[in-house]
Amino acid sequence: MIIHLNNSVSAQTANEIGEHLKAIVFKEADYYVLVTPFAQKDIPTSVQAHVQSSWPMDSDIQLASKNYKSELRRIRWGNTEIGGDTDNTVVIAGPCSIESWEQIDATARLLKSLNISTLRAGCYKPRTSPYTFQGLGLEGLKMLAEVRRQYGLNIITEVKDSSHIEEVIEYTDIVQIGAKAMYDQSILRRCGEIRKPILLKRGFGTTLQEFVQAAEFILSGGNSEVILCERGIRTFETKTRFTFDLCGAAWLKQHTNCPVILDPSHAMGYAYGVPDLAKASVAFGCDGLLIETHPNPKLAKSDAAQQLDFEVFTKLMGDMRNIAVAVGREII
Numbered sequence: 531m532i533i534h535l536n537n538s539v540s541a542q543t544a545n546e547i548g549e550h551l552k553a554i555v556f557k558e559a560d561y562y563v564l565v566t567p568f569a570q571k572d573i574p575t576s577v578q579a580h581v582q583s584s585w586p587m588d589s590d591i592q593l594a595s596k597n598y599k600s601e602l603r604r605i606r607w608g609n610t611e612i613g614g615d616t617d618n619t620v621v622i623a624g625p626c627s628i629e630s631w632e633q634i635d636a637t638a639r640l641l642k643s644l645n646i647s648t649l650r651a652g653c654y655k656p657r658t659s660p661y662t663f664q665g666l667g668l669e670g671l672k673m674l675a676e677v678r679r680q681y682g683l684n685i686i687t688e689v690k691d692s693s694h695i696e697e698v699i700e701y702t703d704i705v706q707i708g709a710k711a712m713y714d715q716s717i718l719r720r721c722g723e724i725r726k727p728i729l730l731k732r733g734f735g736t737t738l739q740e741f742v743q744a745a746e747f748i749l750s751g752g753n754s755e756v757i758l759c760e761r762g763i764r765t766f767e768t769k770t771r772f773t774f775d776l777c778g779a780a781w782l783k784q785h786t787n788c789p790v791i792l793d794p795s796h797a798m799g800y801a802y803g804v805p806d807l808a809k810a811s812v813a814f815g816c817d818g819l820l821i822e823t824h825p826n827p828k829l830a831k832s833d834a835a836q837q838l839d840f841e842v843f844t845k846l847m848g849d850m851r852n853i854a855v856a857v858g859r860e861i862i
């Protein structure tokens with residue numbers, strides 16, 4: 531059950547009540563929020579006097595549930611805004627990994643020319659093999675900071691493990707938690723403590739319930755800005771890299787209050803399929819897309835097969851803008 535206490539309730543009283551109700555306690559706006567396993571009937575009368583509103587919940591999907599907040603969470607970074615009552619579909623683009631200044635500079639110029647506000651590039655790569663390119667680390671973060679300074683772009687980059695989480699939080703505008711790290715509770719809990727949007731990617735073997743429960747770790751830490759990202763799940767199919775779970779995305783849209791971003795690049799794994807899937811995603815009415823693009827995909831140090839070259843990506847942007855108009859949305 532979720533409880534909002536009256537805004538006159540002090541931190542000390544909120545914590546005492548929280549302890550009594552075995553609740554997670556955090557502050558939102560000017561009041562405290564409690565998430566407790568107690569049922570309504572078990573709340574003592576002395577506590578009820580401090581309760582402003584409460585929502586009984588029948589599952590562990592609580593703060594992310596539409597039954598709690600029926601309106602979509604509004605999430606803002608820089609001048610970019612999604613969710614709430616906007617009809618915005620944000621395109622977040624860039625290479626899988628930042629590899630050099632020349633590469634990221636060329637990408638930043640392309641994004642600026644296409645009126646895209648947010649550049650994504652990985653610095654700490656959660657590779658499947660220890661023998662492949664692992665990312666530029668802090669050097670990459672510094673280049674992203676320079677891109678932000680020179681081009682006024684917002685930055686999203688991934689945290690892979692807790693060893694570099696503070697660096698990523700310091701440099702980035704949005705923290706990406708990848709498919710492999712989404713079960714890491716030290717990352718989830720730390721992201722709950724900060725006040726920056728978090729893009730949480732669904733693990734490829736993760737049920738929708740587990741995915742949203744991971745989001746609950748962040749939300750119950752007091753960070754209300756969680757974006758969910760469907761990036762393909764593993765099925766019996768091997769011809770494509772993963773299976774794009776649009777049914778799952780529809781379920782998330784129906785049942786959760788977090789904006790949903792779709793990532794056709796990682797789902798498909800091959801550049802040839804990405805434009806069609808991206809267009810379908812816009813028609814689907816998602817809150818954003820994550821698309822990998824690289825000045826020379828053949829030379830990419832990670833995910834080479836799926837990255838779009840600039841020509842294909844530029845054409846896709848035009849097509850997506852047209853489709854967005856047809857479904858009452860705006861590509862930003």
Ligand code: PEP
Nearest residue numbers: 626708709710731761796
């Ligand atoms: C990525 O976004 O480049 C990435 C590693 O994706 P995922 O975590 O979805 O595999």
Ligand code: MN
Nearest residue numbers: 626822832833
């Ligand atoms: Mn990638």
